[in-house]
Amino acid sequence: MLKPTPAPAAEVEERAVFGGRALPWLFLLPSLAILAVFIYLPALQTLRLAAYRANVILGTERFVGLANFAELLSSPTYLQVVAQTLVFTVLTVSLGLLCSLALAWLASRPVRGAKTYRLLLIYPYALSPAIAGTLWLFLFNPEIGVVNQLLGAAFQIKPRWLDTPLLAFGLVTLAAIWKGLAYNIVFYLASIQNLPGDVxxxxxIDGATPAQVFWRVAFPLLTPITFFLVFTNIIAALFDSFALTDILTRGGPYTGNAGATTFLVYQLYQDGFVNFKTGAAAAQAALMLVLVAFITFMQFRVGERRVHYGG
Structure with missing residues (x-):
């Protein structure tokens, strides 16, 4: 009777075997402890606060159930902030990705000094949002800003960038797009340089024009990184706009029920840390969590169908 030939030693799959069931959890314990202290417990505390109205000065709390959510969703101020945030997010993500892709495509061309151009394009990524906001504040200051000095000398006009609602909104949007360009360019540039050259x-060779090569060949191959950047840019627009808004406009100038540049994260800050409405702030945090979860679901449910994987 023939016996099966044993597999060579090199082909034998080695599997890690723990001494007991508790040992893997022991290795995970430090990470789980950090997550519990800094993420899970604060999240649970936020959900609890959303059901209360607290008086920070007196240190009292009163259970109100879903009243904080009902008040927010019926508030004209909050609805205006939601609308402004959606417009800001759409403009920031769409224009930011379009400009980033165009600049990355140009920077990937074999020209003299290409490394210097790439370094200059990526440089803003090293700046924090606070420093970026300060730079834009000095550039567009209505009185002493460099931009108004040039416009005044050339056209005798000095726009009130920080006092006019539409100009202030556009300024914060442009600053956010500029701040995110470097991050997007890094990913796009790496992806473009790894496109299959034979394709x-x-x-x-088949006679495609440069525009056709880009839109019909290169762009479909870049859809996985575009899919990733769309999601990360949406999150950045929702949460990373705080520093730019606070330094440039502090949420103003005010028009209607809220400031023209007051977005969701800045409204949460004002209610929670300026007006000490902890219940309303916690409810806003919970709604933003639901919003992010919904965006994530829609991205993977709808967007992935148009993503092309593979060479």
């Missing part, structure tokens, strides 16, 4: 050359 690109085959398209050119």
């Amino acid at each position: 690109m050359e085959a398209a050119q």
Whole structure:
């Protein structure tokens, strides 16, 4: 009777075997403890506070159930902030990704000094949002800003960038787009440099124009990184706009029921840390959590169908 030939030693799969069931959890314990202290417990505390109205001065709390959510969703101020945030997010993500892709495509071309151009494009990524906001504040200061000095000398006009609602909104949007360009360019540039050269050359040999090569060949191959950047840019627009808004406009100038540049995260800060409405702030945090979860679901449910994986 023939016996099965044993597999060579090199082909034998080695599997890690723990001494007991508790040992893997022991290795995970430090990470789980940090997550519990800094993420899970604060999140649970936020959900609890959303059901209360607290008096910070007296140190009292009163259970109100879903009243904080009902008040927010019926508040004209909060609805205006939601609308402004949606417009800001759409403009920041769409224009930011479009400009980033165009600049990354140009920076990937084999020209003299390409490394210097790439370094200058990526440089803003090293700046914190607070420093970026300060730079834009000095540039667009209505009185002493460099931009108004040039406009005054050339056209005798000095726009009130920080006092006019539409100009202030556009300024914060442009600052957010500029701040996110470097992050997007890093990913796009790396992806473009790793595109299959034989596919690109085959398209050119077949008579495709540069525009057709980009839109019909390169862009479909870049959809996975675009899919990733769309999601990360939405999160950045929702949460990372605080520093730019606070330094440039502090949520103003006020128009209607809220400031023209008051977005969700800045409204949460004002209610929680300026007006000490902890219940309303906690309810806003919970709604933003639901919003992010919904965006994530829609991205993977709808967006992934248009994503092309593979060479």
